[in-house]
Amino acid sequence: MTDVVSSILLLLGTVLTLLSAVGLHRYRDVFARTHPAGKAAPLGATFVAIAVSLQLADPAATLKLAVALLLLLLTFPTGLHMVARAAYRSGTELNADVEIDELADTLRWADEDPAGPADAPG
Secondary structure (H helix, E strand, C coil), rough: CHHHHHHHHHHHHHHHHHHHHHHHHHHHCCHHHHHHHHHHHHHHHHHHHHHHHHHHHHHHHHHHHHHHHHHHHHHHHHHHHHHHHHHHHHHCCCCCCCCCHHHHHHHHHHHHHCCCCCCCCC
16 A cells, blocks of 8 residues: 555655646746746655655654755745845746736845835835
8 A cells, every 4th residue: 555655655746846847847937937946846845755764764864855855845935035036136037928927026125225125115
C-alpha cells in the first residue's frame, strides 16, 4: 500500500513540476513567470519529498527531508518575490495586456514621502 501511495505522490509531484516548467516557458514576462514557479514547483517538491519519505521509512532521513522541504518552502517564494521586485525596479517592461500598474503609485509615494501618503491603508 505504501508503494502505491508513494508512486501516486511521486507522479503527482513530477506532473506539477513539469507544469511549472511549461508555465515558465510559456508566460511572456518575468512577473507572470513567478506564478507557476512560486506555486506549482514547491508543491511538486513537497509531493516528491513525501513520496521519498514514505519509501525510505527511516526517521532520520524523513527528518532531513522535512528540514530541506521547510527551507525550500520558506525561501522559494521570498526569492521569487525579490526577483520580481528587482525586475520591476530595474525597469523591466510589463506585458502589453497590463492596464493598471498599482505598484507605480506605491513606489512614487515611497519616493516622495517615506512615511507614506496620509490616505494609505495600514
